[in-house]
Amino acid sequence: MNVVQALEAVAADPRGVPAKAVARRLGQSLSSAYYVLQSLSALGFVEPSPVSHGLYTLGPKIAELFRGYVASWTLPHRLEPILLELRERAGVRVYAARWSDADLEVTCVRGRRGATELQDVSVGFRGAAHALALGKVLLEAVPPDHWPAYLRKPRFQAYTEATITVPNRLHEELLRVRRVGHALDVEEYARNVCCVAAPIRDGAGRVLAAIGASVSARRFRYEENELRAAVLEVAATASRLLKALDPLSMFLSTVTPRVCYEGKKEPAAQAVESLEGEARGNARRDSRAVP
Incomplete structure (x- = not known):
């Protein structure tokens, strides 16, 4: 359920949402929210925003799943x-x-x-x-x-x-x-x-x-x-x-599922390691309780 709620939180704003917003949606600590986000990011369901540091947006795997739904139309x-x-x-x-x-x-x-x-x-x-x-x-x-x-x-x-x-x-x-x-x-x-x-x-x-x-x-x-x-x-x-x-199909035709970190394509294992490091750093910088 945490994963679904996290995805719903990220989907709420196409410009991206911070980990704090995800934590509020989950009703859990900031470190727990970072853990869920890094797991989703490693699989391509969310990704760090390429334009706004600290924000997360939906990843290309979502478009792939949506296309599966559209394909069921046939x-x-x-x-x-x-x-x-x-x-x-x-x-x-x-x-x-x-x-x-x-x-x-x-x-x-x-x-x-x-x-x-x-x-x-x-x-x-x-x-x-x-x-x-x-x-x-x-x-x-x-x-x-x-x-x-x-x-x-x-x-x-x-x-x-x-x-x-x-x-x-x-x-x-x-x-x-x-x-x-x-x-x-x-x-x-x-x-x-x-x-x-x-x-x-x-x-x-x-x-x-x-x-x-x-x-x-x-x-x-x-x-x-x-x-x-x-x-x-x-x-x-x-x-x-x-x-x-299927408004996403044109986008999907040029995008393949990937894991991104700071604009670079990386193997999943390396991306997970990078994201874990970022999560730890962010959690240390903001250890305050979620309002």
């Missing part, structure tokens, strides 16, 4: 309203997927009677990232050395005659996905089924999930532009909601 039950909007708007079967354990994982599927579907692609489906529009969207955002083992071979599994089966061709396709902002699967996973997918991004532009829709090849020939526009618009709306929810 869980199936939170994506469902977005998928339902796309399903009703376009009259199609819709899907959501994320990157999990080095592969595509389908997390949500919503259809309507008569809508063309991808056979065997249901919740929990993994694999075939090179053949699915959902997979291409996710692969574009992942370094090749983090791809699944089946995509580190000289040839990939062919699901139809249209499946991309060689690395060079896949890399070319992913460059196109990056350029246009969406991916297509034109009978690459299943004959007579085509898909369009687009990314859901956080405020820093990172891909958190992909949403897509499947239609028959015949319908795709006549309605590709309309389907693409619907998928892109719904994905963009979801991304805007994420950006509004």
